[in-house]
Amino acid sequence: GPLERVESYKYLGLLLTDNLCWSSHIANVYSKAMKVLGLLYRRFYGYIDSESLKQLYLTLVRPHLDYACQVWDPHLAKDKAKLEKVQKLACRMAARRWDAGYQELLEIFELSSLKECRLNLKLGLLFKILHEFCYFPETESFTTLRNYCSSRSTHCLQLTVPFAHTNSYKYSFFPHTIQQWNSLDTSCVFANSYTSFMHSLS
Secondary structure (H helix, E strand, O other), X not given: OOOOOOOEEEEOOEEEEOOOOOHHHHHHHHHHHHHHHHHHHHHHOOOOOHHHHHHHHHHHOHHHHHOOHHHXXXXXXXXXXXXXXXXXXXXXXXXXXXXXXXXXXXXXXOOOOHHHHHHHHHHHHHHHHXXXXXXXXXXXXXXXXXXXXXXXXXXXXXXXXXXXXOHHHHOOHHHHHHHHHOOOOHHHHOOXXXXXXXXXXX
């Protein structure tokens, strides 16, 4: 029969929309993460230490915030703030310091912002694709994008940033991640493993 036209469709845990906007998906992620965080507060807040609360957050809440974020990493300030709000609340709960600033809490628990984590995960995926550590159907296309620079300020795996006709594409994985990739050090992009690459980013 004919295909039904829908405004949104959930596929592999991602809420895809007809306008290519991730705000609805991020609202779902936020809701799930806050529900789990609320459960942790009710069950454990008065009974375990700060480090244990942190580990519970990283084990049970962060997976909701990180899952497939290479695909849906938001560019809208309101969506970024919504996600950071979860981690900020988790840190305040673990530290039992409800008036502490977010940056101070990140330093206390030796955590990075979610924005920085998403960027690193995107760079990690691009590293895997370029070094063929994972299957990607159009790996050959990157050969034509490589611009072998001789300048000491650039590395020889510089990539041409694809031209973006719309904001939806401009802030999607390849245009945005390639811009960040081109600014990395040579020693970083030629790391001998994914683990060492991610370590060099941090």
